[in-house]
Amino acid sequence: MAVSACGGDGKVGSNDNASSPAANAGSTSTSNTPTSIAISNAAAARFLMQAGMGATRAEIAQVQALGYSGWIDQQMAMPASQSRWDWLRSKGMDASEFRNSQAGFDSCAWKKLINSPDSLRQRICFALSEILVVSIEGLVNGGGWKAFAAANYLDLLEANCFGNYRDLLQKISTNTAMSLYLTYRGNTKYNPATGALPDENYARELMQLFSIGLVNLNQDGSVMTQNGAPIESYGLDDITGLARVFTGWDFDLSTSNTSTPDYHRRPLRQYPNKHESGAASFLGQNIPAGISGEEALKRSLDIIFAHPNLAPFISKQLIQKLVTSNPSAAYVARVSAVFNHNGQASGLNAKGDMKAVIKAILLDDEARNLNNTQLSHFGKLREPIQRFLAWAHSFNANSPSDLWRVGDTSDAGTKLGQSPLRSPSVFNFYRPGYVPPNTSIAAASLSAPEMQMVSESSVVGYVNFMQDIIDGTRGGNDLQADYSNLLLLADNPAALVGEINLLLAAEQLSNASVQTIQNAIASIPMTTTNSERAKYQRIYAALLLVLASPEFIVLK
Structure with missing residues (x-):
């Protein structure tokens, strides 16, 4: 199904001009000037499905008036709506009776995804939550307030998704939810009496999943090899060395205790007596002895950020999340080049400029050229959450009660088989390189990441769930669409x-x-x-x- 659904008749409308460079005038401009080439309804809707949560008639008209680049600029300039944290507070979820529950989290997560007008910001926030994975189910031994910790993590991703990736790495590394999920909260230095070593969990996943990946990459995302075998980007010694940096970090309880959730909104604090102050080395670089834990973290993240793998590793995954599961090497290389330098700023901020990277992905000819809809390898399977949100967004679904009772939709047999910030592991709901076995996709040497969530149960569960949701009087939710x-x-x-x-x-x-x-x-x-x-x-x-x-x- 994933490789055969070309869509429509494959006809390109006369106003789309998809095969000519002029058709993509909006894809190269960085101004708010409307494109001089008319954008058809279908082309605008398709763009909105890649760049946001779905399409409405009003948004289609906006894209046609502003052009693709202008619409992106408008979305990026849009102020954020009420935070998830503040919504929880407004509903009284900070009362002591909710301390040991997850009550309210699903509601605040769905409210943002469905109801926020800044759909590009929400789409990128959601994509980042599937790369920089935290799951509310794994927030244990944190003094409670899981809903607030998870809400704050999504708020952090949202607030920084148009910023710099280096800053984002810094902030997730000192976030309470991440420290709980990947078990480095309270991580302490080597104990010669007991032989206890620093926890290596976050050091491993920071490199493997959040930054450089397992093997060395060319800038087009292809794997570097030596004697026919991939070249590993790091080894066990690198994990051990980096783990020393993530010692001494714990909750900042200087102005409150865990009787309220406020500590989850503050970055982790460094406790020098628990920090490994000796030298550390990883990725061929050294962190000197005697420096503070804060400085050791800064230098370590600078090393990771400078690694040549970072741009292709993150760029390709973002392309897969937004546009196509099998981007060409040239597409990845073009986006990686923008990731490495935005062409405008100088110094550190020139690299990792998320605004520039997002524009490069969405405005690239490979994304905008409608002729690509006829290619069997082009496109992506919509995740169950994205299918649901497409309906909700297109028909202005709302919660009259402002309670957003969609709930945890993780059950594949009766619901979506996926729910925000409820990944079953740090590897997300699916692997970016997943190939469904014994399929024409595998035979064509293609990947279809989201198909890792597809099963007989999930196919039926999704249809039944949507049948209840569409009606609005079934299923126990409180969403009402505008038909x-x-x-x-x-x-x-x-x-x-x-x-x-x-x-x-x-x-x-x-x-x-x-x-x-x-x-x-x-x-x-x-x-x-x-x-x-x-x-x-x-x-x-x-x-x-x-x-x-x-x-x-x-x-x-």
Whole structure:
């Protein structure tokens, strides 16, 4: 399914001009000047599905007016909405009775993803949460307040997702949630009496997952080899050396204790008596003895940040999250070059400029060229969360009670099989290089990362969950969608399916799929006694059939 769903008829509209360089004028401009080349409805919707949570008619018009680059600039300049932390506080979740529960976390996470107008910021925050992984389930031995710790971690990612990646590494490394999840909170120096060594967990994952990866990479993401074998980027000695740096870090309880969640909002504090003050070495570099724990951390992160693997390792994963699971080597190289230098700033800030990297990914010809929708290897499987959010965003789903009772949707058999910040391991819900075995995808030497979450149970569970969500009166959630625009089209199956095809699938449904869905909708009679109910039945059916179609599930 993932390699065959090309979408639509493969026709490029006359206003899209996808095959000519001029068509991508908006992809190279960094100004807010509207593009001189008209952007079709379908092209704008497709862009919004890569860059945000989904498409609405109003947002399509914005993209057409501002151009791709201008829309990105507008989104990046948009102020952040209420933080997850502050929402929890506003609901009284800091009362002592909630100290040892996760109550409120799912609600504040879904509220942001569904309701925030800064959809680009939320999309990048979500992508980063799947690279710099923390799971609320793993926040143990932290004095409680898991909901606040997890909310603060997402708030941190959101606040820094348009900043510099070096700063982000610094902030996650001194974050209470990360310190609990990867077990270095309270990590102490070598004890010669007991033989106890510093915990190596975070040192390992910081290199393996958050920065440079396991093997040396060329700038286009390809693996460096020696005598036919990949060259490892680090070894056990490097982990041991870096682990010494992550000693002496613990909660900052200088102005409060754990009877309130406030300590989770402050960075970790360095306790010198627990810090390993001797020299440390890793990645061929030395951290001298006798310097403070804060300085040792700074120098260590500088070493990691300077590693040549960082740009291709992170750039490729971000491309996979936003655009396509199998980007060309040239695409990765172009984004890596921007990651290494944004072309504007000087010094440290020239590297790791997330605004520049995000623009490079979304405005690249490989992302914007509509001819690529015809390539079997191009595109990505939408994660279950992203499928759900596409519906919620396109039809302005809201929670009248402001309680956002979507809940934990991790159960694959009855819900989405995925839920925000509830990854089953530090390796995320899926591996970026996952290849589904015994498939045409494997035979073509392609990867399909999100298919690691696909099973017989998850396919059925997703459809059943969406059926309940779409209706709004089933399933126990409190979301209400706005179908007023669809009600005007319910008498006309072709118009109804066409509108949903645009908003959810960027008009990528094949003619056969469109005709099948139209026939199904037309078979639902429009009764004179309860015409409004019949219209809603048609809307619900059309939405569900599009949401279940392979051309929607595979984002081209």
